[in-house]
Amino acid sequence: MGLKGNLRDFSITQLLNLINLARKTGLLVIQGPNEKAEVYFREGRLAYAGISGEDNSLAGILYRGGKLTRAQYNVLRQRASNLSDKELGLLLVNAGYLTQQDVLDALKEHYVAVVRRLFTWAEGLFSFELQAPSPKGKILTRVSLENLIIEGSRQMREWERLQDEIPSLEMALKFTERPGTNLRNLNLSVEEWRVISLVNPKNSLRQIMRATKMNELEIRRIVYGLLQAGIVELVRPEGYAPPKPIKPALADVKPEERRSLVNRLIERIRNL
Secondary structure (H helix, E strand, O other), rough: EEEEOOOOOOOOHHHHHHHHHHHHOOOEEOOOOOEEEEEEEOOOOEEEEOOOOOOHHHHHHHOOOOOOOHHHHHHHHHHHHOOHHHHHHHHHHHOOOOOOHHHHHHHHHHHHHHHHHOOOOOOEEEEEEEEEOOOOOOOOEEEOOOHHHHHHHHHHHHHHHHHHHOOOOOOOOEEOOOOOOOHHOOOOOHHHHHHHHHOOOOOEHHHHHHHHHOOOHHHHHHHHHHHHOEEEEEEOOOOOOOOOOOOOOOOOOOOHHHHHHHHHHHHHHHHH
16 A cells, blocks of 8 residues: 655655665655656665656766767667667667766766755655556666765755745845945856846746746755845835745644654554
């Protein structure tokens, strides 16, 4: 029997911790507001991870990981698109283009990066199917979850702090009135300049986030830094209408009952 829940009530870090402790094998599917992720575990270790709508093929992963040139990637897409990842990996290794370790390292880096992205998902529905078959044709890895769990816990604490500082992405930004400040003299990152270029009381933080293709954690990090530097300040966007608050799934449940529900969920995962 599977397990289902909401990320508002049970975080990714908590799920990873339970899967790790219980050494479970199965498929975790998370449906976020705009994306869907599939993460496969084998005996409590990360074996595969991918995001729907993105190129999760071995060729795409190797290209983004710097193991293939653009020309090689294009050739593989055209001539080897009918091969599974396992077949393509074997072909590349046997032909001497890459070593087996090159392939595994690129896959591990990609799978871990996907899980790190999931730490920024504040909302979404998840389901865990015990003993589900592994993704067809994919090359599985064995990545320990302990370091990811520690990293996720730290990121969750940072996320909570940033949410306190920037509680809503419906706010906008405007430049502070600081005579003599020249933006050209500031030592900003490429991502910070991308945000700076969109600072306008008409643009909400959510609109800037989407235009720059950042996630909620990334936009909050950058905006927090700009706020601390005194470059910008938060304002209500022009034509602002307060959104209706979203009630958490357990909002009406008493604290002791909420703890009981979470404890039952933990016990249920362990008994799967």
